[in-house]
Amino acid sequence: MVPWRVTFRPGVSLCEQVVYSAKKAVISGQMRPGDSFPSVRSLSKELKINPNTAHKVIAQLVNEGLLEVRPGIGTVVAELPRSRASERISLVGNEIEQLVVEAKKLGMGLDDVLDAVSDHWERLGGEGGKFLRRRS
Amino acid sequence: MTAIDSLDLQVPEGAICALVGPNGAGKTTTLKVLMNILPATHGRAEILGVQSTHLSPRTFAQIGYFSENQDLPDWMTLKYFLAYLKPFYPNWDDARAEELLHQFDLPSNTKLANLSRGMRAKAALTSSLAYRPRLLVLDEPFSGLDALVRDELTGALLESADGATVLISSHDLSEIESFASHVCYIEHGRLRFSEEMGSLTRRFRAIEITLPHQPSLPVSTPATWLGIETSAGVVRFVETDYERARTHAAVHRLFGDVEVSVNPMSLREIFVTLATAGKKAA
Numbered sequence: 001m002v003p004w005r006v007t008f009r010p011g012v013s014l015c016e017q018v019v020y021s022a023k024k025a026v027i028s029g030q031m032r033p034g035d036s037f038p039s040v041r042s043l044s045k046e047l048k049i050n051p052n053t054a055h056k057v058i059a060q061l062v063n064e065g066l067l068e069v070r071p072g073i074g075t076v077v078a079e080l081p082r083s084r085a086s087e088r089i090s091l092v093g094n095e096i097e098q099l100v101v102e103a104k105k106l107g108m109g110l111d112d113v114l115d116a117v118s119d120h121w122e123r124l125g126g127e128g129g130k131f132l133r134r135r136s
Numbered sequence: 137m138t139a140i141d142s143l144d145l146q147v148p149e150g151a152i153c154a155l156v157g158p159n160g161a162g163k164t165t166t167l168k169v170l171m172n173i174l175p176a177t178h179g180r181a182e183i184l185g186v187q188s189t190h191l192s193p194r195t196f197a198q199i200g201y202f203s204e205n206q207d208l209p210d211w212m213t214l215k216y217f218l219a220y221l222k223p224f225y226p227n228w229d230d231a232r233a234e235e236l237l238h239q240f241d242l243p244s245n246t247k248l249a250n251l252s253r254g255m256r257a258k259a260a261l262t263s264s265l266a267y268r269p270r271l272l273v274l275d276e277p278f279s280g281l282d283a284l285v286r287d288e289l290t291g292a293l294l295e296s297a298d299g300a301t302v303l304i305s306s307h308d309l310s311e312i313e314s315f316a317s318h319v320c321y322i323e324h325g326r327l328r329f330s331e332e333m334g335s336l337t338r339r340f341r342a343i344e345i346t347l348p349h350q351p352s353l354p355v356s357t358p359a360t361w362l363g364i365e366t367s368a369g370v371v372r373f374v375e376t377d378y379e380r381a382r383t384h385a386a387v388h389r390l391f392g393d394v395e396v397s398v399n400p401m402s403l404r405e406i407f408v409t410l411a412t413a414g415k416k417a418a
Binding site (some may be wrong): 009040044052 | 295
């Protein structure tokens, strides 16, 4: 089974989108070091992607050190150095950039954006939204 | 009547090639000529390196064909049907057939006549995948099927596709977009283009220009721009040969220093753009 889902966006390389979603699953702890990673066959079958794309995804993740090839077992999630805050931030970098672009287009100020973010943060049960608001 | 004309198409080995085009473009005819179901009046079709009018049983046993209107021997049970096909295919794999029956949740003792449309499609695909064909030719395999069945068929297909070549005609573009490696666009019996999915989705962009005043369209716009529309303060078009610097330069030359927004397009949006332009040109 592939323990995460990808919602494909048009115009962006499919391989990159799957690699990105897999990294997210690893860094957010959805998959842990030593967990076996889906095979080419099941990646392709479950995410409905071309087997060649699935090959490329695994090769790239192995290349970047997120996966390890264990002979006789397959690929497993590699032991990672504790994920650094900077890595987590870079994972949501795309989304943050999009948000900033949209907000600027609409002529919103930074305060408005931070307010809207903290509203959503609280709505989803996160703490700290109030702190953000007080600061602004 | 000429259904297809000057259609020069090559499908690389190992590709999953989507044959796309408006209804009546000649997709089914093309596939039927390839499979030697219809004779071509001119030209030739080759399949697995053999001219399709001279396919030997040995070559034929390496090809799977499945079309939306496929006739099945309704009086047979699925089990009987598979047993009947087996001797024709040297590569028949009982374990794979069994696996597919299980995966598709197919009742093997029910007569084919009594299967639902979705089950018939699954049964037909099982009968083609069980001999691990080197080439699969699928004509509208998903049409009229619900989303779950389409998902199941796609899954089984991709599982079998590693190493095989697949030629598939379909209108289910959002599904095909994630797994096809190549796209061939057919219109009025002619091949408009045949290219890799990545290069196709890279060169199409929906462009929107915001103008400070009511736009007046320039007399001539680049030939690569399709579907140009204007409304209050906005010009929209599809660039079919996008390259950042070139497209921006053309926009600035025609409209001055304006804001340009560039958006990627899905295969479905690309199809609608091309089909609309094709209809206008006809």
